[in-house]
Amino acid sequence: MADKHIDEISGVETTGHEWDGIRELNNPMPRWWVYSFYATIIWAIGYAIAYPSWPMLTEATRGVLGYSSRSEFSVELANAKAAQAGNLERIASRSLDEIIADPQLQQFAVSAGASAFKVNCAQCHGSGAAGGQGFPNLNDDDWLWGGKPAEIYQTIAHGIRHSADGETRVSEMPSFAEMLDPEQMKQTAAYVASLTGTPSNRELVEPGKQLFADNCASCHGADAKGSREMGAPNLADAIWLKGEGEQAIINQMKAPKHGVMPAWLPRIGDTTVKQLAVFVHSLGGGE
Structure with missing residues (x-):
């Protein structure tokens, strides 16, 4: 103390x-x-x-x-699947136009399609569907094969150049390495570049225009706006899939790059393909 x-x-x-x-x-x-x-x-x-x-x-x-949190989650998941079952049955039995015409069903399809997109499509087209070099941007209105719901469904379901699917989209650009000499390729590239910008040499544009008409217009059209029936891209909209600039155009003429998209119908089923088609169509570029 x-x-x-x-x-x-x-x-x-x-x-x-x-x-x-x-x-x-x-x-x-x-x-x-x-x-x-x-x-x-x-x-x-x-x-x-x-x-x-x-x-x-x-x-x-x-x-x-x-x-048990796992048991609780299992119950919640089962309840969620039960709640979705009705909508999934309606999507399975209805056409794309009927799904889009029903606001509640369309909202469900867009939400489900967004989830399916992240799992199956984002690896190539990006999480925001903006694509990248060689992979199309699905947000714009530039469509190789058409941007209507049925056309989008066809592309997703059967793919592009997917040899195992008899209904796959098929287009192939030939190599012009043996058809045109290097100077003619430069002229053609200068003309194509002039459609959306300023070519490196304006004197090459006029002869390039004639070369384009003789060799390219049969697929890309006389106005170079492409052909959806053939999957030929629009060359007059400043949207480039394989690369931008005259050298990239020449490279594509010499050794064309042909991408392959798998057929998703056998993998994920008709209902999910419909949901993906409605989702992609809703991004803003759909027609």
């Missing part, structure tokens, strides 16, 4: 700790805090008894209530 130190100002006993002449007062904790602390201990013990908590060798203690 003789060693106790009492603070002169507050009259409170100190703990005996001292730092640079500063002593720590030994004030008791507020009762509300002490009681709250005791309550948390009691609550923790009760929780450990009631719910799974203590890890064992192969699993945690189950608790007297037998609660």
Whole structure:
């Protein structure tokens, strides 16, 4: 007792700790805090008894209530599937136009299609469907094969150049390496570049125009706006799939790049393909 130190100002006993002449007062904790602390201990013990908590060798203690978050999730998932079942049946039995005409069903199809897109399509077309070099942007209104719901469905269902599907989309640009000499390719590329910008040499445009008419117009059209029946891209809209610039055009003429899209109908089924078609159509570029 003789060693106790009492603070002169507050009259409170100190703990005996001292730092640079500063002593720590030994004030008791507020009762509300002490009681709250005791309550948390009691609550923790009760929780450990009631719910799974203590890890064992192969699993945690189950608790007297037998609660399982996995079981709860399974019930919620089953309820969600049951709620979706009606909409899925309606989508399966209706045409694309009928689905789009029904606001509630269209909203469901767009939502489900967005999820399916992230799982199956985002790897090539990007999470936002903006595509990339060699992979079309699905947000714009530039369509190789058409942007109507039925046309989008056909492309997704049967793919492009997917040899295992008899209904797949097929188009193939020939190599002009043996048909045109390097100077003629430069002239053709200059003309194509002039349709949306300024060519590197304007003197090449006029002879390139004639070369285009003789060699390219049969697929891309006399106005170079392409042909959806043949999958020939529009060359007059400044949207480039395989690369931009005259050299990229020449490279495509020499050694054409032909992408392949798988047929998704056998993989994911008709209902999901419909949902994807409605989703892609809703992005803003659909017709």
